[in-house]
Amino acid sequence: MASADARLAGIASSIRVIPDFPKPGIMFQDITTLLLDPKAFRDTIDVFVERYKDQGITVVAGVEARGFIFGPPIALAISAKFVPLRKPKKLPGEVISEEYSLEYGTDKIEMHVGAVQANDRALVVDDLIATGGTLCAAVKLIERVGAKVVECACVIELAELKGRDKLGDRPVFVLVEADA
Template sequence: MQRSLLLRCSNSIFRPPPNSHRLRPPSLKRQSAPIAASSGAQLPLTFSQNYRTAPNRLHCSVSESQWKQDREMATADEQQDPRIARISSAIRVIPDFPKPGIMFQDITTLLLDTKAFKDTIDLFVERYRDKNISVVAGVEARGFIFGPPIALAIGAKFVPMRKPNKLPGEVISEEYSLEYGTDKMEMHVGAVEAGEHALVIDDLIATGGTLCAAVKLLERVGVHVVECACVIELLGLKGRERLGDRPLFVLVNST
């Protein structure tokens, strides 16, 4: 697994490395490189995966040269801001969780590192403080961790975007596809008003299903989504493509 680092906003779409897949077939040999977890154990890492699933919906692609250029820019960003390297090193990868073949991106170790956690919030706050954002919409569940402190710091309200039957009041919902069925994203009626400017935040973008549903839900009621933001992007699962032309900002790229 190779993790590259990114601190910028881009509407370009990354071409994943040729051997990136959501799940690794059992017959394939795992090529691994050890990395130290916070517990001191050596974890065999290949590509990074998360358990969120959805079908790929391809809109467009970029040239291999453009993809390489994006990776080079990410390296340059790392050198310019050491906080990014600290954030990346604080994220633990758990193999075969929650089921075999998945490499889970665990941000709980980031939360244990007070400096890296503060760096994460600070980087988002620095980006969005002067963008006239009145709503920070957090996607269940780990978007609830990063969203509220960002909202407080930039003077915006926090709106939780939840799975079905979690919100007690009247809700509106947006259905989205999973690999074997559908799910819904819900928001309280009246939580936002038409014309407001929103930031949608989650810890990670994989296939982009939940993030895209949250954006569509806000857009349906007349909210302008300024940007989507995540701590981690899994390049191989093409979530950026599913967002289409909606801007996405991430701190850490993982392949």
Template sequence: MIRPMNRNDPSTGAAALSAPDAIAHPGAYIKHHIRTVPDWPAPGVQFRDITPLLSNPKVFRVLIDMFVHRYFDAKPTAIAGLDARGFIIGSVLAYELNVGFVPIRKKGKLPFTTVEETYELEYGSATVEIHTDAVKPGDRVVLIDDLIATGGTMMAGRKLLQRLGAEVIEGACIVDLPELGGSDKLRASGLPLFTLVSFEGH
């Protein structure tokens, strides 16, 4: 018997959906457990915090299963995760699909020979790196992160994988912030996207 979850979930500040809702409406179930933190890290920003998804074992399992079901038949040869929350989802997904996991890290964090890609932020720029032997030509890779905002990090990760000869079959995220334009930009570049939920605003 599946018992209902606590309907006064302190992580959301609202009535929680029951466990059977996870089967009937998994996207709504996931969205309900994402916490919004106002004015962080700057005034006016509504930060979408995924940590409640990870701390609740039932919700975490629903989250991972949604990605597993998406890619089980696609048969990627690797999952690449973007630093840092993409590591959490990507490594578990790779384990469940019985494929390797590739970290794409911020500059200076990888010990072996790397290639790097720099991308623009709202105020400045950032650089990500990948080991030169992380993937090989012909590999079919799913690139995963927690959230798409302006799309710069995912675009940079895709370019790194392509430079090493891999095919990025899809970009995947938990959350899309469509008003920031990143998902539109990524799709316009030819990258298919899969996201579980979207939120209006920043």
């Protein structure tokens, strides 16, 4: 097995950066190239699994949409359930929701009622943390039902946007730090 530094370097090098997408001034972090590289994708999952396998996590909550890519294999590997956190009106049945601010306006994420229980220990997974709004809403949603969020896990962090600040003292683990 490669060293942790070598694996992280391989993961970082497999992420394509697309300047000025979707608008001028944005350096888009494209994970589709990571997904096309089976070794980098496996290493990404393995690093997360090694970190969380002995932490008693009972639920992995994936934030729509790219948290759905990384969350399920992590959940399976650590024997936890996977809970999708979705945009409004995407989940059938009864849901609870949490609103959060965007650059212009607001959005919501939703979760099925009963998917997460008060005694659950949760890991929140997304591909990227930028301003922290989505992750903060995800954490609040899970904490509202009484569960403990152990950590937020992201593949990429745009640290200069200070998304961690919105999460207060909640821990965040990232594999790659990138420029916004």
